[in-house]
Amino acid sequence: MDMHELTRELHTKNDTKIVMLVADGLGGLPMTPGGKTELESAKSPNLDQLAARGVQGGSIPVAPGISPGSGPGHLGLFGYDPLKYQIGRGALEATGIGFELQDGDVAIRCNFCTLDADGNISDRRAGRIPSEESAPLAIKLREVSIPGVEIFVEPVKEHRFVVVLRGDGMGGNVRDTDPQATGVPPLDPVADDAASQKTADVAREFLNQSRQLLADQPKANFHTMRGFAEKPNLPSYEDVYGLRAAAIAVYPMYKGLARLVGMDIVGQAQTLDEQVATLKQHWNDYDFFFLHYKYTDSTGEDGNFDAKVARIEDFDAAIPGITSLAPTVLIVTGDHSTPAYLRNHSWHPVPTLLASDCCRQDGLTEFNESSSVRGGLGQFEAKHLMTLALANAGRLGKYGA
Amino acid sequence: MDMHELTRELHTKNDTKIVMLVADGLGGLPMTPGGKTELESAKSPNLDQLAARGVQGGSIPVAPGISPGSGPGHLGLFGYDPLKYQIGRGALEATGIGFELQDGDVAIRCNFCTLDADGNISDRRAGRIPSEESAPLAIKLREVSIPGVEIFVEPVKEHRFVVVLRGDGMGGNVRDTDPQATGVPPLDPVADDAASQKTADVAREFLNQSRQLLADQPKANFHTMRGFAEKPNLPSYEDVYGLRAAAIAVYPMYKGLARLVGMDIVGQAQTLDEQVATLKQHWNDYDFFFLHYKYTDSTGEDGNFDAKVARIEDFDAAIPGITSLAPTVLIVTGDHSTPAYLRNHSWHPVPTLLASDCCRQDGLTEFNESSSVRGGLGQFEAKHLMTLALANAGRLGKYGA
Numbered sequence: 001m002d003m004h005e006l007t008r009e010l011h012t013k014n015d016t017k018i019v020m021l022v023a024d025g026l027g028g029l030p031m032t033p034g035g036k037t038e039l040e041s042a043k044s045p046n047l048d049q050l051a052a053r054g055v056q057g058g059s060i061p062v063a064p065g066i067s068p069g070s071g072p073g074h075l076g077l078f079g080y081d082p083l084k085y086q087i088g089r090g091a092l093e094a095t096g097i098g099f100e101l102q103d104g105d106v107a108i109r110c111n112f113c114t115l116d117a118d119g120n121i122s123d124r125r126a127g128r129i130p131s132e133e134s135a136p137l138a139i140k141l142r143e144v145s146i147p148g149v150e151i152f153v154e155p156v157k158e159h160r161f162v163v164v165l166r167g168d169g170m171g172g173n174v175r176d177t178d179p180q181a182t183g184v185p186p187l188d189p190v191a192d193d194a195a196s197q198k199t200a201d202v203a204r205e206f207l208n209q210s211r212q213l214l215a216d217q218p219k220a221n222f223h224t225m226r227g228f229a230e231k232p233n234l235p236s237y238e239d240v241y242g243l244r245a246a247a248i249a250v251y252p253m254y255k256g257l258a259r260l261v262g263m264d265i266v267g268q269a270q271t272l273d274e275q276v277a278t279l280k281q282h283w284n285d286y287d288f289f290f291l292h293y294k295y296t297d298s299t300g301e302d303g304n305f306d307a308k309v310a311r312i313e314d315f316d317a318a319i320p321g322i323t324s325l326a327p328t329v330l331i332v333t334g335d336h337s338t339p340a341y342l343r344n345h346s347w348h349p350v351p352t353l354l355a356s357d358c359c360r361q362d363g364l365t366e367f368n369e370s371s372s373v374r375g376g377l378g379q380f381e382a383k384h385l386m387t388l389a390l391a392n393a394g395r396l397g398k399y400g401a
Numbered sequence: 402m403d404m405h406e407l408t409r410e411l412h413t414k415n416d417t418k419i420v421m422l423v424a425d426g427l428g429g430l431p432m433t434p435g436g437k438t439e440l441e442s443a444k445s446p447n448l449d450q451l452a453a454r455g456v457q458g459g460s461i462p463v464a465p466g467i468s469p470g471s472g473p474g475h476l477g478l479f480g481y482d483p484l485k486y487q488i489g490r491g492a493l494e495a496t497g498i499g500f501e502l503q504d505g506d507v508a509i510r511c512n513f514c515t516l517d518a519d520g521n522i523s524d525r526r527a528g529r530i531p532s533e534e535s536a537p538l539a540i541k542l543r544e545v546s547i548p549g550v551e552i553f554v555e556p557v558k559e560h561r562f563v564v565v566l567r568g569d570g571m572g573g574n575v576r577d578t579d580p581q582a583t584g585v586p587p588l589d590p591v592a593d594d595a596a597s598q599k600t601a602d603v604a605r606e607f608l609n610q611s612r613q614l615l616a617d618q619p620k621a622n623f624h625t626m627r628g629f630a631e632k633p634n635l636p637s638y639e640d641v642y643g644l645r646a647a648a649i650a651v652y653p654m655y656k657g658l659a660r661l662v663g664m665d666i667v668g669q670a671q672t673l674d675e676q677v678a679t680l681k682q683h684w685n686d687y688d689f690f691f692l693h694y695k696y697t698d699s700t701g702e703d704g705n706f707d708a709k710v711a712r713i714e715d716f717d718a719a720i721p722g723i724t725s726l727a728p729t730v731l732i733v734t735g736d737h738s739t740p741a742y743l744r745n746h747s748w749h750p751v752p753t754l755l756a757s758d759c760c761r762q763d764g765l766t767e768f769n770e771s772s773s774v775r776g777g778l779g780q781f782e783a784k785h786l787m788t789l790a791l792a793n794a795g796r797l798g799k800y801g802a
Contacts, residue, residue: 029759033758034762037761062800063404063407064789065788065789065791066788066800067800068799068800068801083407084402086801087801089802092801093802341759369761373763379781
């Protein structure tokens with residue numbers, strides 16, 4: 001049973017405030033066996049103080065052993081089963097650059113490529129053409145015109161750009177045109193179901209026109225289309241939880257993910273201090289706040305243990321500004337672990353802390369990996385965190401009589 | 402969602418080695434409340450040393466409170482949801498005696514029985530006829546001949562034997578002929594679906610012929626047929642995990658279970674030392690090794706606490722020979738608990754230990770029931786162990802972007 005069937009029925013409204021702080025890639029590993037993790041190494045007195053009045057556990061992003069990308073990692077935290085709700089590649093790419101997908105849109109990841117004189121692909125990434133050269137070409141492709149379809153072309157980075165098709169009756173089941181090889185021509189877009197036939201036809205016409213528009217280019221004289229995807233159909237926070245929800249994020253990807261579940265994107269914060277200021281500013285306007293902190297992940301992916309420790313300490317310093325607002329429920333978690341040791345997202349449970357007046361404290365006084373293993377929340381799938389949040393806020397009625 | 406949908410898509414290959422040591426029935430109970438379990442009583446310095454560099458948890462074989470047989474117990478450890486994949490009784494019996502089932506085979510458990518002058522069953526087990534008398538009778542039944550069907554008859558033990566039917570278009574949904582009562586005649590084999598009609602017809606003809614072949618026997622003058630089962634259709638380790646897998650087991654049942662998931666059976670080891678030698682010998686030929694140790698279960702089933710302790714100590718002594726190979730991931734677990742106190746398989750979580758360079762050590766220094774409860778893996782369903790193994794070996798890519 002989808003937990004949303006329960007929350008939709010059981011949620012009630014009150015004037016509580018729930019804050020979910022997501023330190024991306026928070027969990028870590030020691031660099032040498034028996035050593036301390038990043039979070040264990042950081043001086044984080046404010047998180048530890050929060051631990052003393054909260055309850056901890058290990059959040060499993062998807063399932064044991066499964067390392068998630070940002071999409072499934074956040075869907076889990078938002079309470080959307082990441083194995084049920086999948087965000088197609090094109091839709092995630094559009095989301096990541098801040099494009100606001102509408103219902104029925106089909107988003108497509110495109111790569112500029114180089115065709116030789118025979119029309120075969122000689123370079124699948126057009127020599128990794130730099131963004132300065134590729135962005136104007138992507139914008140040039142806005143000249144493509146197909147009756148009955150609104151078309152958006154957005155530069156991404158280097159050889160990558162996004163195309164979004166907006167029109168009636170366009171499914172997303174179209175095969176990639178990238179043959180994943182050189183020395184052969186690009187493939188035709190082929191629909192995998194009847195509902196996607198129009199999409200394939202429009203894509204084919206797009207490719208016809210872009211081939212002409214790019215014909216004179218030395219490197220990027222064509223492009224492939226991959227990861228066709230409709231806007232994912234996610235019920236909103238208002239619908240499933242009865243929450244007016246706001247997202248306070250710096251990077252487009254996380255704003256986009258929050259928008260997909262119906263959160264409002266508030267503020268223009270560029271720093272954590274500005275994010276906290278935005279939180280204060282909108283405190284009375286929303287029931288739920290998602291605040292995303294990126295740098296615990298990026299330093300982990302860089303393999304920079306010390307920088308991740310420093311970023312955790314920066315994050316810790318922001319806690320008093322948040323607790324001063326006295327949220328009814330305060331959650332600190334991450335969408336996955338990103339140990340500097342692995343330089344990558346990992347499967348390890350994420351230290352997660354929930355503080356409320358009725359959380360049933362577990363007596364732990366530090367917040368980190370080894371504490372969370374012994375915490376009162378045990379290990380749990382991330383998708384259950386929102387129900388715990390609602391319950392601690394007194395926002396869930398009784399199931400059954 | 403079946404985890405195999407994920408692992409099939411996400412698995413990658415590298416040159417890591419995964420070793421799964423299964424001490425059958427490993428988990429136990431104290432003989433008196435407050436006492437120590439078998440594993441807690443055993444001197445197991447090598448397992449404790451492994452604990453110090455690993456992470457522990459309690460593996461729940463099927464679901465809380467469910468005590469599994471060997472089939473579901475091992476399927477779980479192998480990552481096959483034991484509630485989804487079921488091995489029919491006949492197929493398990495054939496597997497247990499080392500019969501290599503082929504796709505489409507139907508295996509049937511048979512019991513010699515005694516019919517009275519009226520054709521009613523007077524003894525459902527033919528007086529528990531000893532194996533010396535029953536085996537020649539089972540072999541005599543190889544004279545049964547039915548056109549278009551290959552028939553195998555294999556003695557098992559006492560009144561039990563196995564029949565395997567090999568032919569086209571034979572389903573396994575046929576009802577037992579054992580009426581589960583005496584004073585009544587055996588039942589006819591009845592097909593429960595159209596695809597099994599031929600099987601029922603063949604079984605009826607088999608019974609006609611065997612009734613004649615056995616007519617002169619004083620005790621075993623007929624037999625029943627039970628647990629009709631097709632070979633279970635399990636995807637292979639190669640398919641779902643991309644692993645070349647080898648099984649090193651002494652007893653036919655465990656070789657058979659491993660064979661059902663596509664493992665190669667290597668060596669002819671009769672002792673644990675020989676099993677470790679076999680492991681060394683084949684170290685370069687496989688990615689994954691399943692090593693099965695039987696005696697922790699059999700001593701538990703005997704209710705012999707001290708013998709189980711001794712067998713655990715024997716098992717412990719074999720650990721250095723395995724760690725000297727430096728497997729990337731080393732797992733020690735059991736397919737279920739077999740407490741001497743209960744003289745039976747039980748539902749209790751099985752102490753499970755995973756050691757790798759990125760396992761996130763939990764700081765525990767002993768390996769046993771009370772440690773594993775506090776371990777970093779928490780309590781988890783056995784079916785998730787293989788995903789954890791693959792992740793720790795760097796053999797799983799990221800889920801979603």
